[in-house]
Amino acid sequence: MQTNRGIPVSAGVAIGPVLVLDTEGYRIPSRLVRPTEVESEVARLHCALAASARETRDNQQAVDAQLGKRYGAIFAAHALFFEDPALVEEIEHLIREQQYAAEYAVSKVTRRYATAFQNLKGNLGLSSRSADVYDIERKLLSHLLGKRREDLANLTEPVILLAHDLTPSETARFDPAKIIGFATEAGGRTSHTAIIAAALELPSVVAVGDFLSDVTGGDEAIVDGNAGLLIINPDDETRRQYESSRQTYISFARQLDELRDVPAETKDGVRVELSGNIEFPSETKHALEKGACGIGLYRTEFLYLGRDTDPTEEEHYAAYVDVLRTLPPGAPLVIRTLDIGADKFSSKSAQLGEERNPVLGLRSIRLCLRHMSLFKRQIRAILRAAVHGAVQILFPMIATYRELRQCVLVLAEVKEDLQEEGVEFNPHVPVGTMIEVPSAAIIAPQLARDVDFLSIGTNDLVQYTLAADRTNENVAELYSAADPAVLHLIQRVLDAGRQCGKRVNVCGEMSGETAFATLLVGMGLRHFSVTAHHIPEIKRVIRAFSVAEAEDIAREALRLESAVEVMNFLRDQTRRLVPDAMA
Amino acid sequence: MNGEASTGPALPPGGLPRVARRTVVISNPQGLHLRPAASFAKRARQFAGRVNVIREGMSVNGKSQVELLLLAAEPGTELVVEVDGQDADRALTLLIEALSAEYSDEEE
Numbered sequence: 001m002q003t004n005r006g007i008p009v010s011a012g013v014a015i016g017p018v019l020v021l022d023t024e025g026y027r028i029p030s031r032l033v034r035p036t037e038v039e040s041e042v043a044r045l046h047c048a049l050a051a052s053a054r055e056t057r058d059n060q061q062a063v064d065a066q067l068g069k070r071y072g073a074i075f076a077a078h079a080l081f082f083e084d085p086a087l088v089e090e091i092e093h094l095i096r097e098q099q100y101a102a103e104y105a106v107s108k109v110t111r112r113y114a115t116a117f118q119n120l121k122g123n124l125g126l127s128s129r130s131a132d133v134y135d136i137e138r139k140l141l142s143h144l145l146g147k148r149r150e151d152l153a154n155l156t157e158p159v160i161l162l163a164h165d166l167t168p169s170e171t172a173r174f175d176p177a178k179i180i181g182f183a184t185e186a187g188g189r190t191s192h193t194a195i196i197a198a199a200l201e202l203p204s205v206v207a208v209g210d211f212l213s214d215v216t217g218g219d220e221a222i223v224d225g226n227a228g229l230l231i232i233n234p235d236d237e238t239r240r241q242y243e244s245s246r247q248t249y250i251s252f253a254r255q256l257d258e259l260r261d262v263p264a265e266t267k268d269g270v271r272v273e274l275s276g277n278i279e280f281p282s283e284t285k286h287a288l289e290k291g292a293c294g295i296g297l298y299r300t301e302f303l304y305l306g307r308d309t310d311p312t313e314e315e316h317y318a319a320y321v322d323v324l325r326t327l328p329p330g331a332p333l334v335i336r337t338l339d340i341g342a343d344k345f346s347s348k349s350a351q352l353g354e355e356r357n358p359v360l361g362l363r364s365i366r367l368c369l370r371h372m373s374l375f376k377r378q379i380r381a382i383l384r385a386a387v388h389g390a391v392q393i394l395f396p397m398i399a400t401y402r403e404l405r406q407c408v409l410v411l412a413e414v415k416e417d418l419q420e421e422g423v424e425f426n427p428h429v430p431v432g433t434m435i436e437v438p439s440a441a442i443i444a445p446q447l448a449r450d451v452d453f454l455s456i457g458t459n460d461l462v463q464y465t466l467a468a469d470r471t472n473e474n475v476a477e478l479y480s481a482a483d484p485a486v487l488h489l490i491q492r493v494l495d496a497g498r499q500c501g502k503r504v505n506v507c508g509e510m511s512g513e514t515a516f517a518t519l520l521v522g523m524g525l526r527h528f529s530v531t532a533h534h535i536p537e538i539k540r541v542i543r544a545f546s547v548a549e550a551e552d553i554a555r556e557a558l559r560l561e562s563a564v565e566v567m568n569f570l571r572d573q574t575r576r577l578v579p580d581a582m583a
Numbered sequence: 584m585n586g587e588a589s590t591g592p593a594l595p596p597g598g599l600p601r602v603a604r605r606t607v608v609i610s611n612p613q614g615l616h617l618r619p620a621a622s623f624a625k626r627a628r629q630f631a632g633r634v635n636v637i638r639e640g641m642s643v644n645g646k647s648q649v650e651l652l653l654l655a656a657e658p659g660t661e662l663v664v665e666v667d668g669q670d671a672d673r674a675l676t677l678l679i680e681a682l683s684a685e686y687s688d689e690e691e
């Protein structure tokens with residue numbers, strides 16, 4: 001039995017056989033070979049190297065003929081990688097000395113080089129060479145695995161997925177009936193993958209550190225998404241304990257589900273609106289089942305993910321109408337326009353051009369305002385879909401008043417276009433701005449005048465206010481929604497909304513954490529938009545206090561001097577009000 | 584490329600130099616990027632002897648383009664190419680040539 005500690009990102013416990021994943025969904029059947037198989041393993045490696053080099057040279061000739069030798073030369077250089085003595089010797093060494101399977105040795109070595117390239121500084125753009133190295137890995141694995149490659153879609157039994165890292169799109173494609181939990185070596189608490197795992201309610205642990213070399217396909221594992229543990233080959237006693245705690249968790253979740261049809265209101269009868277955050281139209285049903293009154297944040301990035309071309313207007317439209325068909329008539333649907341962020345689009349960000357500091361670069365609304373046809377296509381679809389339901393449009397990452405004005409102008413232009421073309425659309429779609437950049441929070445009173453609603457995105461607001469990357473474990477400690485600076489900015493936005501009579505909504509992770517519910521209500525928040533599975537728990541907490549109690553708590557919390565003090569205070573208060581809360 | 588010849592360590596008495604060594608300064612505006620590295624490694628592999636490329640005390644296998652790339656030699660970087668073996672001198676000339684070839688007009 002081996003216990004590894006990581007960061008829990010999605011609650012619950014999963015027990016089952018493991019599936020070890022490598023890049024591009026290649027499944028590595030086994031990490032080790034028997035001593036007697038070492039020679040045949042080395043032979044397999046050399047076959048794969050030769051085949052990969054041949055394949056790359058064939059490509060070179062095709063490219064030479066089509067585009068000229070200058071381009072073909074790139075492939076010629078790639079082909080040489082498969083004969084690179086340093087690379088080949090190191091892989092061979094691992095097979096002979098560690099008895100690694102050829103696939104595993106290839107991954108280990110190419111990963112090491114990819115990391116070395118990524119860490120290179122300077123102006124040569126060599127860090128992007130890591131993509132070449134990954135390409136080498138992919139080619140070799142495809143030759144090594146051949147027919148052994150297994151598609152995640154074809155799993156026959158439920159498994160726990162173990163991987164170095166998972167992209168959000170990989171995670172999103174999981175079939176929860178087949179993948180019952182996962183653990184990754186890399187990742188962070190608020191990475192997009194973690195958010196999706198929580199949405200899918202998959203018990204998961206990330207940032208476990210190196211463990212893949214200690215596990216082989218077919219091992220059994222426990223993923224404890226409550227404590228953040230990955231236990232490989234548990235002993236009988238541990239297994240029994242987990243079986244029973246799993247049952248407890250399931251019955252707790254059932255109990256919360258019973259809250260679905262009771263209203264979200266405080267003890268003194270003040271209504272709080274709880275809506276759901278979704279990434280895919282298919283999540284709408286789940287959000288409703290958990291008691292959401294509508295969709296407070298539809299993140300549309302996934303329309304753009306995992307494909308080479310931009311989505312068409314019809315694809316946008318179909319997705320939006322799909323959500324509206326699932327929602328009851330009149331239920332709000334807030335569609336946020338494209339919010340590409342470096343953290344969410346690691347694979348695509350390269351295509352947007354290298355930026356030294358992508359989080360502070362050309363992303364989100366800045367990108368849209370630069371790529372007008374892309375932006376307008378989405379707005380057209382939103383306005384057209386709004387004929388079928390209570391659609392609202394939300395612009396992300398607004399940092400200046402001018403940007404908001406530009407968005408409003410583009411919106412007006414699109415309406416004019418649709419009008420001229422005689423296309424049916426809804427001209428009265430409410431407009432909102434995200435408040436997720438500190439500058440926007442500071443000028444919230446000005447922004448509020450020009451929009452119908454404000455939506456506070458706490459994940460980015462926290463990151464930008466405290467200048468701490470939420471996925472960088474070295475500084476993750478600084479990243480806290482409970483930080484007094486963040487709370488004061490949120491208070492400012494809530495006050496601005498109240499003064500202008502505009503709705504304010506909080507849609508980040510913060511609004512889904514039970515400890516913050518009292519504080520936010522006390523600060524004046526009446527609209528929460530949260531991941532579906534948080535709704536019952538938040539509702540339960542809201543029903544446990546009165547507005548006056550919440551206001552006292554908020555006043556006290558805003559007087560505290562550090563995130564830690566605030567967090568401890570809020571946890572204590574929540575436990576006092578809701579003794580059996582999961583928090 | 585600017586080549587600056589220097590003989591290797593002490594000549595073995597009465598024999599040919601066993602190690603040939605030359606310092607070059609990378610002048611290609613792209614630095615030692617994929618193609619010059621590949622071309623260098625390819626030529627280096629044709630020699631039986633050892634080929635080392637040294638940058639500020641970091642020595643890599645000159646037959647490995649991956650390691651050459653990891654030198655991250657930007658324009659102006661001084662590299663020492665060291666060849667060990669029978670045709671050391673001939674090898675050195677060919678290798679320096681690979682580094683000096685023009686890779687202009689290429690989007691790397």
